[in-house]
Amino acid sequence: AGEVRTETDELYTVTETSGASITVDPAPAPDPANIGVDTIETNSPVLDNETLEVDIEVTNTGDERATQAIDLTVGQLGTDNQSVRLDGGESTTVSLSVDLADGDAGDYTATIDTGNESESLNVTVEKAADPAVFEVASTETTTPVVAGEPLEVIAEIENTGDEEAT
Secondary structure (H helix, E strand, O other): OEEEEOOOOOEEEEEEEEOOEEEEEEOOOOOOOOEEEEEEEEOOOEEOOOEEEEEEEEEEOOOOOEEEEEEEEEOOOEEEEEEEEEOOOOEEEEEEEEEOOOOOOEEEEEEEEOOOOEEEEEEEEEOOOOOOOEEEEEEEEOOOOOOOOOOOEEEEEEEOOOOOOO
């Protein structure tokens, strides 16, 4: 028993030997490349003025080498992709991202497509806090004032933003 390669580079498996004769069977064909998703990690929930980051571990479960695009689509927010080349049985991690903008807050479906497999997960984009904004609501002064005397001003100031500030 063993393997035999012919002059035309065909591979055969020896299954039985008996005296002067050898019985050979064609070697099994290699499994075609098949790039699948193993794990997905994200930084969700993320704020609407930041970047959604997605790390995808993919493995070629076939025997043959393949080059394929790994695509990320996050609802109508955007897409990203990266090409990977994997030998049979090889794994790698692909990092993809989508930049977010003010007003993108909500729940979305992120879809990863390898060309052989598609996986989806829910991601959350939260509204970022509005910066501190100071508004003067009313003022009063001690007028008229005599030259050389201090002027007293009384003002009501309100922070209409979400963040604290002084």
